Amino acid sequence: MAQYEFSLVLAHPPERRRVEKVWGVQPDLSDKPDKRKVIVRREASSLAEAVVGAIEDLEAASLRPVRVCDGDWLTLADVAARIGRSREIVRLWSIGRQGPGGFPPPLNPGCDTRFYSWAEVAHWLRRRMGYELPALNPELVVANLLLQARRLAPQIRNREPLSALLAPYLAARPAGVVQSLPAGRAEHARSSASASARPAA
Structure with a gap:
């Protein structure tokens, strides 16, 4: 288990007390805070697990994340x-x-x-x-795209053709962001992500 830190953007500015009830989540308390951004610090077996767990816990508290801050x-x-x-x-x-x-x-x-x-x-x-650069976290980019896909999918009438874009990834990358989810979450993410043309890192 390792500790991960990242930020999520919510659909609406939340009440601070509601945010602080979610494990490992705090409001943005920086010098120039964004009222819709929350900071997540939590332990997990992977960054993907930490991101998905935080999103699910926020949604359970009726707080809707709409973006993962990936700095991409x-x-x-x-x-x-x-x-x-x-x-x-x-x-x-x-x-x-x-x-x-x-x-x-x-x-x-x-x-x-x-x-x-x-x-x-x-x-x-x-x-x-030949540059030596710090390791990136493509999981944040992928998670952000999947979250947007889930949000936008209901607006697409015919989603089936878009599923072909994600199918090879799901078949070839068993340790990816979607596959790292617990069974219930993974099925939901597959259904949502296959409706968009944009999963990525």
């Missing part, structure tokens, strides 16, 4: 700051004018301010540029 979206300036390089050199990597090529595409192409996935960029930096 960032600009080229953010990338540069994380690795101690200039924004210009990172920009040149991103357009293929320097470096080995293959820089991950932006998450919102065509926009004035472009965002990139840190999970994808860090993978590229390690494999293509």
Whole structure:
């Protein structure tokens, strides 16, 4: 068992007393608190178990989590700051004018301010540029996408075609986020996640 810390965003600002009744969950008490964010610190056998357990416990207390804070979206300036390089050199990597090529595409192409996935960029930096970077927690990215999938699934009339996107992952990765859930949770997550095109890390 290890202790994990992460943040969740709720649908509505909760009463502090209700949040503090949930094991290992506290309101955001930072210098610039977000009234809808809660901080989770709890022990579990894996990060995936900790995230799912916290979500289920909050829902049992009638508090609805809508996002997992994964820190995955960032600009080229953010990338540069994380690795101690200039924004210009990172920009040149991103357009293929320097470096080995293959820089991950932006998450919102065509926009004035472009965002990139840190999970994808860090993978590229390690494999293509030889950077030694701290281990990432793709479980948070995956959990956030699955949580959004569950929330948006009721809006999709024909969900069946989208299930094909997740089926190979479920078959090939028995230790993934969905499979790590207890039986009841896993079935619910499979049903919800298969309705979206976005599970990820």
